[in-house]
Amino acid sequence: MRSDAGPHYAGPNDADGASFGDLLQAIRAYAADGIFGTLSIITLAAVLESAGLVLLVPVAETIFAGEGKGAARSGLTMQIAAWMEAVGLNSVLQQLAGLGVIFIALVALRAVVLLRRDIVLMQMSQGFIDRVRLDFFSLLAHADWPVIKRYRKAELLNTMTTNVGRLGQAIRFLSSGIVVGVLGLAYLASAFVVSVALGLALLGLIAIGGVFAAIWSRRSHRLGRQLNQANRFVMHETTTFLDGMKAAKAARAEDELSRRFAGSIAEARLISVQFVTQQGRLRNSIQFIASVAALLVLLLGYGVIGLNGGELVVMAAIVMRLAPNLVTTLTGVQSLAHAMPAFESIRAIEGELRRAKASGGIVPGREPSGEPPADQPLEAKAVSVEVNSLAGENITLVRADDLLFAPGTLVHVGGPSGAGKSTLVELFAGLHLPAQGMVSRGAYALDAASRPGWQARVSFAPQEPFIFDGTVRENLCWPNVEADDQQLWAALETAGAGDIVARLPAGLDEPMLDGGARLSGGERQRLCLARALLRPADLLILDEATSAMDAELERSIIGRLRQDIGNRVVLMVSHSLNAVMHADQRIEVTGGHARVVG
Numbered sequence: 298m299r300s301d302a303g304p305h306y307a308g309p310n311d312a313d314g315a316s317f318g319d320l321l322q323a324i325r326a327y328a329a330d331g332i333f334g335t336l337s338i339i340t341l342a343a344v345l346e347s348a349g350l351v352l353l354v355p356v357a358e359t360i361f362a363g364e365g366k367g368a369a370r371s372g373l374t375m376q377i378a379a380w381m382e383a384v385g386l387n388s389v390l391q392q393l394a395g396l397g398v399i400f401i402a403l404v405a406l407r408a409v410v411l412l413r414r415d416i417v418l419m420q421m422s423q424g425f426i427d428r429v430r431l432d433f434f435s436l437l438a439h440a441d442w443p444v445i446k447r448y449r450k451a452e453l454l455n456t457m458t459t460n461v462g463r464l465g466q467a468i469r470f471l472s473s474g475i476v477v478g479v480l481g482l483a484y485l486a487s488a489f490v491v492s493v494a495l496g497l498a499l500l501g502l503i504a505i506g507g508v509f510a511a512i513w514s515r516r517s518h519r520l521g522r523q524l525n526q527a528n529r530f531v532m533h534e535t536t537t538f539l540d541g542m543k544a545a546k547a548a549r550a551e552d553e554l555s556r557r558f559a560g561s562i563a564e565a566r567l568i569s570v571q572f573v574t575q576q577g578r579l580r581n582s583i584q585f586i587a588s589v590a591a592l593l594v595l596l597l598g599y600g601v602i603g604l605n606g607g608e609l610v611v612m613a614a615i616v617m618r619l620a621p622n623l624v625t626t627l628t629g630v631q632s633l634a635h636a637m638p639a640f641e642s643i644r645a646i647e648g649e650l651r652r653a654k655a656s657g658g659i660v661p662g663r664e665p666s667g668e669p670p671a672d673q674p675l676e677a678k679a680v681s682v683e684v685n686s687l688a689g690e691n692i693t694l695v696r697a698d699d700l701l702f703a704p705g706t707l708v709h710v711g712g713p714s715g716a717g718k719s720t721l722v723e724l725f726a727g728l729h730l731p732a733q734g735m736v737s738r739g740a741y742a743l744d745a746a747s748r749p750g751w752q753a754r755v756s757f758a759p760q761e762p763f764i765f766d767g768t769v770r771e772n773l774c775w776p777n778v779e780a781d782d783q784q785l786w787a788a789l790e791t792a793g794a795g796d797i798v799a800r801l802p803a804g805l806d807e808p809m810l811d812g813g814a815r816l817s818g819g820e821r822q823r824l825c826l827a828r829a830l831l832r833p834a835d836l837l838i839l840d841e842a843t844s845a846m847d848a849e850l851e852r853s854i855i856g857r858l859r860q861d862i863g864n865r866v867v868l869m870v871s872h873s874l875n876a877v878m879h880a881d882q883r884i885e886v887t888g889g890h891a892r893v894v895g
């Protein structure tokens with residue numbers, strides 16, 4: 298079985314992520330004042346449970362003793378009998394009825410407390426998971442673009458879905474572990490009430506079970522780490538499978554695609570089977586210890602300590618309840634250890650994102666401080682974009698010595714594939730910050746502090762259209778544009794999308810299902826172009842945003858753009874001649890170097 302990540306799906310080093318202590322601290326920070334109330338209700342439920350058990354002693358002893366008051370009765374039974382005689386319950390039947398009423402009252406109270414406990418625990422555990430998920434989303438959304446770009450989609454998907462799901466499991470194990478553990482303590486306390494010696498014997502046996510659990514938990518934690526890697530691989534292969542479906546069908550390579558996918562899930566399955574085997578072994582060991590405990594209680598209780606019949610019955614009930622409780626607690630500890638690597642993995646990525654943010658990322662919620670002057674030219678001087686490679690080295694992706702675009706200019710950005718065109722326009726969009734040199738508009742230079750203001754006046758249409766499950770109107774106004782129907786239709790007409798929306802039964806209010814999957818690639822691009830046109834901006838960037846359109850359509854769209862350009866600078870990355878023909882200025886990017894060529 299593979300034990301390392303392999304070159305294709307290595308993720309962040311989970312070992313740097315977090316410990317169990319970090320998880321407890323995170324829960325404490327989340328729950329804050331609620332922890333005391335939650336622990337109190339868990340304890341109250343356990344106390345009521347054990348009180349019910351201890352109450353069995355007088356019930357059983359009263360029955361065993363019958364009317365002959367001299368038969369063996371413990372101090373507890375004598376005390377309760379004295380109380381009942383004081384209120385006039387003298388016969389065995391009357392005392393049993395009295396005890397029965399107390400018992401039923403206890404059961405009713407316990408039911409109310411249990412219900413409350415379960416609700417509180419569910420609210421707390423689900424709330425905690427939601428908090429972790431939201432924090433992760435927020436950190437990722439506010440991370441710098443080059444940092445986000447470093448992660449593979451499968452890695453992020455795996456963290457947001459599989460690992461968060463496993464963390465949910467871990468929290469469930471933890472909360473049920475606490476409940477069952479506290480209950481176990483209560484049972485143990487009941488055993489001490491019946492017989493201190495037997496209580497100590499049970500404590501010793503629980504300690505032996507704990508040692509077994511600790512050993513197996515270590516192994517389960519290792520297995521959990523391997524499962525992390527395997528899950529990453531499954532997610533990677535799942536995205537590859539879905540992305541590659543069309544190409545595979547065209548090349549009749551469905552079997553090859555399926556074979557790769559089957560290979561990826563086999564390892565995760567193997568690890569899951571190994572874990573179940575480990576868990577089964579631990580469960581068997583504890584059950585064996587519990588049987589020994591039951592035998593010991595019987596022999597010691599009857600032969601050595603000399604417990605009476607009632608006490609023996611209650612001890613047997615305690616051991617019978619304690620045994621499955623112990624199995625659940627200790628296998629829960631093991632499951633927690635198995636699921637912990639998911640939390641470690643989430644924290645490892647969060648740590649990377651936080652470190653990146655601390656070294657100059659986007660500051661969330663920061664208000665734009667002024668805006669770049671629209672009547673000034675857009676300029677780049679001796680500028681370069683660098684990224685950090687996985688090996689930690691700085692790589693220069695693109696550089697430019699001197700670029701200047703006057704307001705009202707349509708600029709074509711051309712050059713071979715992989716030359717750095719997208720990186721260059723991402724720099725002007727503020728997605729990268731200059732590593733050297735300067736990007737500016739008049740006196741307004743782009744840097745970490747001015748970036749929000751800069752980006753408030755940029756509209757960017759990427760090659761891959763982004764359409765979400767909302768109406769056409771919601772998609773066009775995303776994220777925060779306010780526009781009336783007339784403005785929406787005008788933008789749609791300029792983007793050549795008017796007829797697409799006019800055909801839809803509900804027009805602007807038609808829901809876009811499945812991210813607009815039923816539209817063609819070119820149709821989705823046209824809608825996204827209309828969205829980009831609606832955003833108030835002095836710099837419009839189209840990064841191959843018309844690549845899926847036919848030449849005739851593209852020509853008419855670029856013609857209209859040129860005509861309505863106003864004061865805007867339009868940067869258009871394209872491999873098409875249409876863009877070259879309509880451009881006022883041309884930039885060529887070759888081998889990471891951008892120059893003016895016309």
Ligand SMILES: Nc1ncnc2c1ncn2[C@@H]1O[C@H](COP(=O)(O)OP(=O)(O)OP(=O)(O)O)[C@@H](O)[C@H]1O
Pocket residue numbers: 443446447684685686692694712713714715716717718719720721886
């Ligand atoms: N985060 C990164 N780390 C390392 N290399 C990167 C990173 N981002 C981009 N690159 C590399 O930088 C080069 C320029 O990429 P870019 O996307 O700007 O090219 P492009 O000219 O737009 O290509 P195309 O026309 O094919 O879209 C490519 O070789 C790409 O692999």
